[in-house]
Amino acid sequence: MIVTKAGRRMFPTFQVKLSGLDPLADYVLLMDFIPLDDKRYRYAFHSSSWLAAGRADPAAPGRVHFHPDSPAKGAQWMRQIVSFDKLKLTNNLLDDNGHVRTRPPGAGTLTYLGRMERGGGGPAHLPPSHLPPPHPQLHAPLPAPLPCRRRDSERFAHQNFKTFSFPETQFMAVTAYQNHRITQLKIASNPFAKGFRDGDPEPW
Amino acid sequence: MIVTKAGRRMFPTFQVKLSGLDPLADYVLLMDFIPLDDKRYRYAFHSSSWLAAGRADPAAPGRVHFHPDSPAKGAQWMRQIVSFDKLKLTNNLLDDNGHVRTRPPGAGTLTYLGRMERGGGGPAHLPPSHLPPPHPQLHAPLPAPLPCRRRDSERFAHQNFKTFSFPETQFMAVTAYQNHRITQLKIASNPFAKGFRDGDPEPW
């Protein structure tokens, strides 16, 4: 994924379909990102692969992205696919513009994973001792006590929530694409990059 | 205001600054429109004025527009000006696309007034016997019982809310502008109509 100072959307967007919620209970849905390890990577063009190259910067505080519809009833969340298309990735440690979200310090080459959470919110980032998680898993949200709106929610943490992560959502965070095939895949599939397409439609 | 089948934004946007709320309580903010009378109007070009011309269609059920940030804490509402810029006016009696909102039946010439409400929501339209209100007033919201999210809120009505209306927010709903000076005012002030401006900037 491209990461910028102003914040860049993920593509494709992280989307989930929820089931098993209490239709009448209120839920807050949120997402954060966990480094798969504490290494820094470098792309080796000759072998077309990522090579470990030193340690990553010390654990960034790790921010949390609340789904804008939070809080909402379980019935509302389950009605249709929940899309985190407003989420943006940034490498700016300061600037916390509204929905702009997490990424680690300087190096643009850490492996990340979308993690969806629930509950009061809070510093949902796992303590460094938990890293790296062997296999990212996806967990699902639970009902919460009612007074939970954004800010207020951030007090409660690590209680009454389930976390889910998906291995297939791993990605490399970069400030510029390293692999030309990734670039072409994005150009071919992201509507906003249509201006860079040439010729043959949709072989993806 | 122009009113279309697909829904048209108001311009200028209805905005309010709130004070006196309980910072920690949850509030739902909503808005609806009340005909100033039950007459139908026709624009007389020769006198440049609106003339009453028969009765309006029977009271349309009158829909309600919930501010998208609802519910939120009083502190959140008071932090900055609350803008209803997502609100749209429509003359389509059926089609209730998300945020699209009220307007009466056929005639595009009724006088309306933005009315902001609070509480469970519900059929906030006043019964016909209350029409026309002599002078539209603006009322302010009150704290509500917690489980209030959109749909669920619509059960509760006429309880625990205050209504405010402003005389200066009266307008004529039309399907096409009748008064050329209104057209020019909109073109001069609405950024999206910049394409129709010619020459001199901002004499408004």
Added chain:
DNA sequence: CCCTTTTCACCTAGGTGGTAAGAT
């Protein structure tokens, strides 16, 4: 040298009133 930031042309997405055609 490698990585990041800035700027840009080119898109998507959607809000304007004008205009002509349609509806009653």
Added chain:
DNA sequence: ATCTTACCACCTAGGTGAAAAGGG
């Protein structure tokens, strides 16, 4: 005759990767 709809050119607003410029 009057009101409404559908379509249009022209905007705002913002999401793309490319390319050039900047920084350690």
